[in-house]
Amino acid sequence: MGLLNALSFGAGLLTGTQIGLRAVWQRAPRPHPRVLAGILEHPLRLKYRDPAQTLGPYGLAEGTRVLDLGCGTGLFTGEMARQVGASGVVHAVDIQAALLDRARQRVDDAGLAARVRFHHSGAYRLPLADESVDIAILIATFSEIPNSLLLLEELRRVLKPGGRIGISEEIPHPGYLPAPVVRTRLREAGFRYGGQQGNGFCYSLLYFKE
Numbered sequence: 575m576g577l578l579n580a581l582s583f584g585a586g587l588l589t590g591t592q593i594g595l596r597a598v599w600q601r602a603p604r605p606h607p608r609v610l611a612g613i614l615e616h617p618l619r620l621k622y623r624d625p626a627q628t629l630g631p632y633g634l635a636e637g638t639r640v641l642d643l644g645c646g647t648g649l650f651t652g653e654m655a656r657q658v659g660a661s662g663v664v665h666a667v668d669i670q671a672a673l674l675d676r677a678r679q680r681v682d683d684a685g686l687a688a689r690v691r692f693h694h695s696g697a698y699r700l701p702l703a704d705e706s707v708d709i710a711i712l713i714a715t716f717s718e719i720p721n722s723l724l725l726l727e728e729l730r731r732v733l734k735p736g737g738r739i740g741i742s743e744e745i746p747h748p749g750y751l752p753a754p755v756v757r758t759r760l761r762e763a764g765f766r767y768g769g770q771q772g773n774g775f776c777y778s779l780l781y782f783k784e
């Protein structure tokens with residue numbers, strides 16, 4: 575009985591916290607709190623967020639120039655660096671310096687620092703040249719950026735002609751946007767649909783710059 579009470583208390587607390595966080599997030603999207611950085615690398619998240627599998631739909635290859643927008647603690651940055659090889663480059667961008675430091679450490683530890691440039695920057699004015707990137711990838715980040723229109727305009731500027739945008743969202747994130755909402759925003763911004771993988775819990779979208 576004691577165990578059952580504890581379990582139902584835990585489940586109630588978790589549900590209450592999720593509902594509260596979602597209510598706050600839907601009112602005003604915000605960057606992932608720095609104190610919760612550990613959640614990004616939690617073993618439960620890794621069960622559905624294996625970096626190589628998550629990046630699979632985006633077709634990174636030797637020499638690709640990638641933008642990892644909202645790189646956070648760099649969970650995916652290192653895998654991107656592995657996939658683009660020595661002739662590729664990953665631009666890892668985040669608005670929070672503390673998370674960027676963790677990402678830099680992770681990439682250093684993996685011996686991949688030469689392939690990654692770190693930028694402490696917001697999404698609306700990226701420190702990247704026009705038409706310099708093959709693909710921009712936003713994992714659990716699109717929903718944190720309040721003005722999708724400004725974001726997508728800036729991505730259009732930095733993407734090469736025919737460049738791609740990869741967006742992946744997951745339900746445990748309190749800002750989670752359902753795929754139809756994201757698809758509408760990309761279509762309205764003039765990007766061409768390239769496909770969707772996954773399911774309502776965790777999905778990936780691919781778009782092309784015309």
Ligand SMILES: C[S@@+](CC[C@H](N)C(=O)[O-])C[C@H]1O[C@@H](n2cnc3c(N)ncnc32)[C@H](O)[C@@H]1O
Binds near residue numbers: 614645667713715
């Ligand atoms: C939920 S975390 C995801 C991090 C990483 N992509 C991952 O999946 O592990 C979202 C990240 O986007 C960053 N972010 C939020 N708004 C941003 C903005 N306007 N410009 C750049 N980065 C932003 C946050 O600081 C945070 O690190």
